[in-house]
Amino acid sequence: MIYWLTGQPGSGKTTIAKAMVNRVGFAGNIFHVDGDDIRSLFDNKDYSEIGRRKNVELAQQISQYLNDKGCDVVVSLVSPYKDQRERFKEKMGKNIIEIFVHTLETRGREDFFVKEYGEPTENFIDMPTDNISIMECVDKIFKSK
Numbered sequence: 001m002i003y004w005l006t007g008q009p010g011s012g013k014t015t016i017a018k019a020m021v022n023r024v025g026f027a028g029n030i031f032h033v034d035g036d037d038i039r040s041l042f043d044n045k046d047y048s049e050i051g052r053r054k055n056v057e058l059a060q061q062i063s064q065y066l067n068d069k070g071c072d073v074v075v076s077l078v079s080p081y082k083d084q085r086e087r088f089k090e091k092m093g094k095n096i097i098e099i100f101v102h103t104l105e106t107r108g109r110e111d112f113f114v115k116e117y118g119e120p121t122e123n124f125i126d127m128p129t130d131n132i133s134i135m136e137c138v139d140k141i142f143k144s145k
Contacts (some may be wrong), residue, residue, distance in 0.1 A: 001072050002063050002092060003141060005127075006079045007101035008117060010109025012129040012137070013076035016101060019134045020074050020141065031066050035077040052114070053084060060088050067095055077140050082118030089123060097122040099141055105130055 003020065005013040024030045036056050039045060046054070056079045063073045063119050078083055089096050100120045125144050127137055 002067050002096040003072070003074045003099060004063075004079070004085070004088075004096055005074070005076045005099045005101050006085060006110070006120070006125075008114065009078060009112040010107035011103050012127075013078075013101045013135075015128070016099075016129075016137045016141070017074045019138045023138055023142070024072065029069075029071040031071055031073050032078070033062055033066075033073060033125040035059070035079075046050045049081075049116070051126070052078070052080060054088040056081065056084050060084075065093065067092070078114055079116070080114040082120065085120070093135075097141070097144065099127050100124050101127045101129060101137075103129045111129035118135055 003017075005017055007013050014034055014036075021030050021032045025070060038059050039083060042055070042058055044051055044055055046052075054125065056143065057073055058075060059077050059079070066073045089098060094133055098120055127140065129137060
């Protein structure tokens with residue numbers, strides 16, 4: 001299964017993803033693919049639409065590869081372009097769950113928000129992280145499986 005956590009910077013994607021991986025731990029083959037890791041690994045510091053789309057595409061390819069090998073994958077990536085996420089969901093079918101992570105709290109990452117972020121509108125888990133613990137978020141995601 002691929003768990004694709006999307007949302008603006010500072011919404012809680014990476015924190016939730018790490019908790020998901022820790023919950024599963026050594027009980028399964030699970031990998032965390034993070035946006036910062038993708039940028040570092042492929043040395044892409046381009047925050048334009050072209051650069052962002054390229055990073056999302058790389059994360060999708062890595063996630064599909066790992067999933068095809070029988071691993072669970074937790075992706076935490078802004079992935080702002082709804083059309084790109086929708087095509088991947090269509091391609092992966094029942095092997096992917098999109099989780100929209102968002103908050104109304106000010107967390108200091110607002111200067112990095114992507115203005116053209118397209119929120120999901122269908123086939124996703126809505127995950128507001130205001131007034132909810134990380135473990136409650138993880139429980140909600142795993143219960144939806």
